[in-house]
Structure formats: C-alpha cells, structure tokens
Amino acid sequence: MINNEDVPRDLSRLVVPLLGSLEATEDLFVPYRLVDGRGSTVAPAAAFFAELMASGRPATTQRSYGMDLLRWFRFLWALGVGWDQATRVEARDFIRWLQVTTKPTRPHWRYPAGGSPGSGGEPAAAAVNAVTGKPSRGARYELTTVAHCESVLRGFYDFHLEAGTGPMLNPFPLARNAPSRPRAHRSPMEPFGREPRGRYRPKLVTRAPRSIPDERFDELFAQLGSHRDRALVAFWVSTGARASELLGATTGDADPGQQLITVMRKGTRVMQPLPAAPDAFVWLRLYQAQLAGLAPTGRDEPLWWTLRRPFRALGYDAARAMFTRANAALGANWSLHDLRHTAAYRMARDPQMPLTDVQWVLGHAHLSTTQRYLNxxxxxxxxxxxxxxxxxxxxxxxxxxxxxxxxxxxxxxxxxxxx
Structure with a gap:
C-alpha cells in the first residue's frame, strides 16, 4: 500500500506567489525582519535571527540566511503547510522545486517588463563569457544557492528542535550514512574533515578561484571613470580585502604614512591593518582632493562617498554597479570578489612571500583555504x-x-x- 506522502507532487503546476519580504531596519538589535504577506513579523524567523546575533553573526549573515528563509516560507505558504507542520516530503519537494524554478526578477525602472535592454523581459540563459571564461548567471538558481538554502534551513530547524518550538523531526535530515554523532570517535591527532552532508544537499563541483590576467586588468582599470573608482580597485587588488570590508572603512582607517588601511574582518569582526600598494594611496589622495569641502572628512566619517548630490556613503550595490559598467565596456563579467582572488594569486605566486603571510592578509582561518591559490x-x-x-x-x-x-x-x- 502506497502512502499519500510518498506520491510526488506535481511541482510543474505549482505557483509560488512573491508574498512577504525581508526588510532592513534601523534597529541595531534587529537589523532584518522577515514579514509575511500581511506585513506581520514571522516569529520563528525572528527568534532564529536573535540566536544568530547572540552567536556573534553579523547583520550580513542575517540577511543571507533571511533570503533563504523567505524562499522556504513562500513555498510553504503556496502549499498551505505550516512551518512547524513541514515534513521531509515538503523539504524534498522544496529542493526539487528550487533546482528547476526560475528566479524572480525585480523590474528595473527603465524596463518595467523586467530583464535588460534587448532581452524582451525574459531572463538571460547561462553562457560562458568569451573574455573571462566565467559562466554568466542564468535564469535558475545556482547549485551553490540551493546548497546554502539546505544548510540554513537544517540549522533553522535544529534550533527550533532544541528549543522545543518546532516539529519533532528536522525536515532537512543528514545523509543516511552520516553518523548520528559527527566526530564523536575522532582521534585528536587526525585533522578535521568536512561536516556531514545533508540528505537533500546537492553535490557541488569545487571551482578554482578566478583571477584577472594582468593585461586584462590594465584594460579594465583604464575603463574606470573617476579617481574614487581607481582608488577602490587599486586597494582591492593590492590588499585582498573583501569588497564590503573596504567599503566599511572610515577616513581615519587610511594611513598613507605607514601605507596601511584598516578594515573590519567579515567573520571575526576584528580590526586589521592591511598593507596596500603606493599607487592606491595616490589615487585616494586625488579622490579626496576632488571631494574636499563637499563631504564630511572627520576621522569617523565614511571614507567612500557617492559622487553625486546628495552625497551618501557608498554602498556595496553602488560599487558593484560601477564595476559592472567597466566590465561592460570590455564585454567581461568579472566580479568584485575576483579582485580579491587576483590579489591572492599575485601574493601566493611570489616565492619571497610565505604562504602564512598570505593567509594573514586574506584573513583565512585555515591554511588549506589559502593553498587553493597555489594551484x-x-x-x-x-x-x-x-x-x-x-x-x-x-x-x-x-x-x-x-x-x-x-x-x-x-x-x-x-x-x-x-x-
């Protein structure tokens, strides 16, 4: 006899409305909140966010996890299933649906139908860029996004299972051959291995980090339209700092005399000075001279500002748009994070620079992560x-x-x- 729960749903006919949203707030204690279609806060997500904050996770992590929760709750709302009534059948169907569905697109103000110029409103298909060799983002979710969703939701239900506020079983279980107590009998002399894989977590192909060749970087740098943009890119490619880390720097964090710029590390939230190339400080001085008298220059004021009135602190989205415009002139699709990879490759290939120094500059917790740049x-x-x-x-x-x-x-x- 076949159980009704074992009969697969017809996901091809499932329509998942874009209900609810993840809202940014000005509250330091609640930087993000997940709301449903009526604008009410989703209480289970709020409790999970509080747990993340107590664990020392930054607001950016709450945003990343919140987007995964939003996809999950929208799926459950479309099925009419409560979050605490979800079973492994719903979890399995969610992962199946996520791998084949089309990503929702936000219409641009210039193109209300969605998409981009010449796209007719349809999302572009994934293709390999002729300049960079990198695949472009297609209409469907990347497998890395699906895997991240699975990990986040498994942690979400583990939290509520421990608190006694969720279902009796985690809808997102570990793989069948995973030990019930991971690493319980591990010898202290053995290195740590990978965490047990989730049952519904897709297998990912390990990709080598992409760097920008020197001749291509020179062409890309020539497309930058302002001293601010040149200073930013010069700092990114010489320090190896993450894009968000450098954008969070203040005026007092730049020390041209010592040739250092201090950033707050993404994971540890520790302030760390990073050595930078001399030309980065030259472009920075030209940018500051251009902006003199137009934006605040106090030590605690943001170092990077928009170039149009009203002047505001430069955010990640605006910096990415700047880099995208420079890419478009060359027909390339490099990302801001590729500048970090480029810096890492340049330092790791220098025989006079120890790999441990590269690890310190990049802020890697494990040397094995830095060793990727030796490939x-x-x-x-x-x-x-x-x-x-x-x-x-x-x-x-x-x-x-x-x-x-x-x-x-x-x-x-x-x-x-x-x-």
Missing part, C-alpha cells in the same frame, strides 16, 4: 599546453624508425603513419 590558473595551463603543441610542431616530423623493424608490425602498432 595552476586555467588560462596559464591552456597557454602552456598550446605552447607545447607549438614547440612540437616546430620540431618537424619524427625521425624514421631504426632499420630492422618489420613494416607490418609498425602498421599494427601505429597505423599507416608508422609504415
């Missing part, structure tokens, strides 16, 4: 192999075989070319 770059491998084939071609035909070999034996081994 060969795709472009360099391709260029090396092509050069090998070129050298082989220049060598000319191979020397004829020594006398005494039977021609029929050579034909069997090498085909007609061997005769």
């Amino acid at each position: 060969p770059v795709t472009e360099e491998v391709i260029a090396g192999v092509l050069a090998f084939h070129s050298r082989q071609r220049e060598r000319g035909p191979e020397a004829p075989p020594a006398a005494g070999y039977r021609s029929e034996s050579l034909r069997i081994l090498f085909g007609e070319a061997g005769s």
